[in-house]
Every structure is written in C-alpha cells, then in structure tokens.
Amino acid sequence: MITRDGAREPRLQVNQVDGIPFYGKDVERLAPGAVTSFDETVYGYPVESLREIPDGEYWVQALVSVYSEFKRADGHTVWMHDDRWEGQHWNTGPGNFYSAPQKIRLDASKGYKVSLVADQEIPPVQVPADNQYVKRFKMQSPMLTKFWGRPIYIGATVLLPKDYETSTISYPVLYEQGHFGLAAPMGFEAGAGRGGGRAAQPGPSFREEWLSENFPRMVVVTFQHPTPYYDDSYAVNSVNNGPYGDALLKELVPEIEKRFRVLHEPWARLLAGGSTGGWEAAALQIFYPDFFGGSWVYCPDPVSFKAYEGVDIYEDANAFFKQHEWYRVPTPNIRDTLAHVRLDVEQKNHFEMVAGSHGRSGHQLDVWESVFSPLGADGYYRPLIDQKTGVIDKEVANYWKEHYDLMYILQRDRATLAPKLLGKLHFFVGTMDTYQLNVGVEYLEAWMKQTEDPRLAGADVPVSGVYRAEFTYGDRKPHCWSGPDPTPVRIREMADYLLRHRPPGMPTPWYKY
DSSP states (O other): OEESOOSSOGGGSOOSSSOOOEEOOOOSSOOTTOOOOOOTTSOEESSSOGGGSOSEEEEEOOEEOOOEEEEOTTSOEEEEOOOOSSOSOTTTOTTOEEOOOEEEEEOTTTOOOOOOOOOEEOOOOOOOOOOSSEEEEEEEOHHHHHHHSSOOEEEEEEEOOTTGGGOOOOBOEEEEEOSSOOSOGGGTTSOSOTTOGGGOOSSSOHHHHHTSTTSOOOEEEEEEOOOSSSSOOTTSEETTTEEHHHHIIIIIHHHHHHHSOBOOSGGGEEEEEETHHHHHHHHHHHHSTTTOSEEEEESOSOSSGGGBTTBOTTTOSBTTEEEOSSOEEEOEEEEOTTOOEEEEHHHHHHHHHHHOGGGTTOSHHHHHHHHHSOBOTTSSBOOSBOTTTOBBOHHHHHHHHHHHOHHHHHHHTHHHHHHHHTTTEEEEEETTOTTSTHHHHHHHHHHHHHSOOGGGTTOOSOEETTTTEEEEEETTOOTTOOOSSOHHHHHHHHHHHHHHHSOTTOOOTTOOO
C-alpha cells in the first residue's frame, strides 16, 4: 500500500473511491521470517503496476491477510479468512499481520528495494459491554459448523423496551438488518438526532423517544452472521456459503425467543433494513412469507438483476461497457446526486480482484457472487462476471435468476406468494441512489402496476398490484435514503400496522401512544 498521506496508516486509506494504490498476491504457507517480493508484475489498483508510480516521497506499508483451511461438508477444501467477529475487513481483521508505515523515496532511475516487516498483529475485537437495554450474545451454529468444517458463529444484539425488566408481558419484535456491527440497534446509543441510525434528524435523540412514556414497546434485534466471504450472509441458503437462512430461522431466532420475552407469532415478527439489510428484509419476507408479518425495505441491493448496479446480467454481454453499433461506453457504477460518475464497473471489479482472489476481497461484488452463484469446480464460486474481461456467464446468470432474483421470483410464484404477502412489502429509495439501486425498485413497481386486483378498486392508498406493495421515493436522494420520516415516526407506523394485523381480540399491553 502506497500513499502520500502520512496522517493515517496506508492500510486504512484503501478504498474503491479516492483510495490509494495497493497491490496484492497469494502466497502459500509463508513461514515466520520468510520473504515474499512485489515487483512491477504484481497487479494493483488503481495504478496497475508499481512501474507506473511516479518518483517522489511516499508512505508504504505491508499487510498479510491470513487464510485458514476449511474442509467443507461438500468435499471441497478452500482457504478463507476465518472471521473473528470483526465482519471480514482484511485491513482491520484480528489475526492479520502488518508492518509499521515507512517513509521512503522512490526514484525509478536509480532503482529501489524496500524491506517491510509485518511483525505487528491486529488485536481481537472488543465487544461493547451490555447494559439495561442492550444485550448481546454469540452462539456456535451446528448447521454452519457442519457445512464449513470449522466452528462458525452467529449472534444477535437486542434492544429492549422501557419497563422490560419490571414487566411480564411479551413484545412484538423488529428484526433490523444491515452490515455486521455490534452497536445497539436503531442508533440507540448515538447522540442527538431523532432519526437514530440512517435517518438521523435534529431533535431529541432516538434514545429519549424510545424511553419515553408514550412510545410503543417492542424489541429490536440485529443479527450477526459473518461468513468466510463477507461481513454478512444475506440471510439465505447458498451452495457457497452454506445454510445461513436455515441457521438464522431454526437456530438463532429460537434462541432469541427463548432468551427474551417476544411474541412467537408471525404477525408479531417484522423486518426492516437498508442496503444489504434492505435486500435481506425483502428476501426474508419473500422466501419465508409464513414466518414474518411485514417488511420495511430501504435502499435495497438489487431486487432485479436487470439492474445489477448498472448491469443487466440477462441482456448485456459484457459488464464493463454498453455496446452500441459503432462505439461502446463504460458502465457507470458509483455516482453522486448530480449524476457524476465516481467509479465504473470495470474499476470496481479490478479493485476487488486486487483485494483478494477467489472472491476473498470481503467486498460487495464478491459477496453477491458467493451468495448467488453456483458452486465452481475448485470449491469456490463459479463467477458471473470475469473480473479481468467483464464477460458475463449466461448459465450463471440464469442460476441467479431462478434462485435469487426477487422480482422474477415474485412474478414466477405470484399465485402462491401474492395472498401471503398482501400489503407486507414497503419500499423506500432515493431516486439518485449512489449505486443505482433505485432502478431495480422502479422496475419492480412498474411491473406490479401492470397487475390487477379487483379488491383495490377505488382504494385511496399508495399501493401497487396484487401484492399491494408500497413504494416511496426520495427526490434526488442518495444511498441510503430510508423515507421522509425519522425513525420514531416509523416505529409508531409499525406499531399501528401491528394493531391492524394482530389476531382478533389479541390484547396489546405493549402499545403505548
């Protein structure tokens, strides 16, 4: 890793956008004291070769991301980073080794040889302490441990309502999903900002609202389910990651329902989440329609693979560019709210290729591949996109479609899913989402508007088609817009939703308003 900025360690400056040059390669069984070298042939990003680094003064640093052997139940042996409850970040992952930053001068005319010693180990993660309202637990998953051949852990962080310790009632539960983290759900422990979490706005803190007398009482839970590929499993079963969907619903949720006083009924289990968590909130509701009672989906990852961050995996031949008759245009990936392109699809793939081979970068495209793709002959996933050339494997694209394309699944299984999902899906996204995730949501809404349901005739509600799904857009809002209202207002909306969908005559001692 090479940078001109000595204020921070180079390993902490690696990023897709505005990141520093870095170079990566695989080494096997590198013993203590052994040496490996990097020369101009080692591939890097965003500067492809060390030969192209201009002469000058730089800070440099080396890091060794340690892989462990996994002898999986499917007969394959793979080498992956064994997450230590940090959420798969190779530059901060416990157990990885790094060198002290070193200031050097590079002069190609004179040649140079720089020695870096990776003799410092990243320490274990410090788990925050529990308190009266926030509880955490971690458990080994029998299902996932069997699949991976090594101990695999899942866990939860639980936010309890006011008066939980002095009451005896059971509460509805909101499963709030997102990237791996150990912070309290909903931004409960954050400072001022009445939104809490993503929707923070000036005003009383979410904590103050949550602990007020006239606020709905419920339990909020975030899952922790890092995989050997990523900080999050996407909460579904996968041939590459293993049975994470089953592990969450058959191991983790029962443990939550045993440890805490929550209602064990589908109508009382709600979902919410943004970005990765938004896709999960939608997927869990769609894949397990009889288990959950409603989902609030914010800025979700691609709900249609016709809008895979700028790529149509079914129609495009190459992910890196759009081919027109006499010319081609690079496929944009990351943009700002003025539509200025900050990164294209080729650059994003090359960044991840440098960060880790076989999908081990710990970044976004690799995790989608690991979750959605079929198993490859070598035990790693069979890629949809060739990271060097951009060519799309259409057999893999069809596999993605049949197993994980949420829009296609809603279309294909409409007859069985529509009655179970009626009015349960609520989508929120900015029209200038940074990763173009609004496009898939717009495709989904457009299709739903084409469907008809005579029960909706004359209905004065913003719903679409047979699913009665709700769509709300933030004009020119970026990633991850989660609606116009602060979180306390959303919680009250959810409480009202629960009142309308509870079984007739069910008492509601948790409802405070």
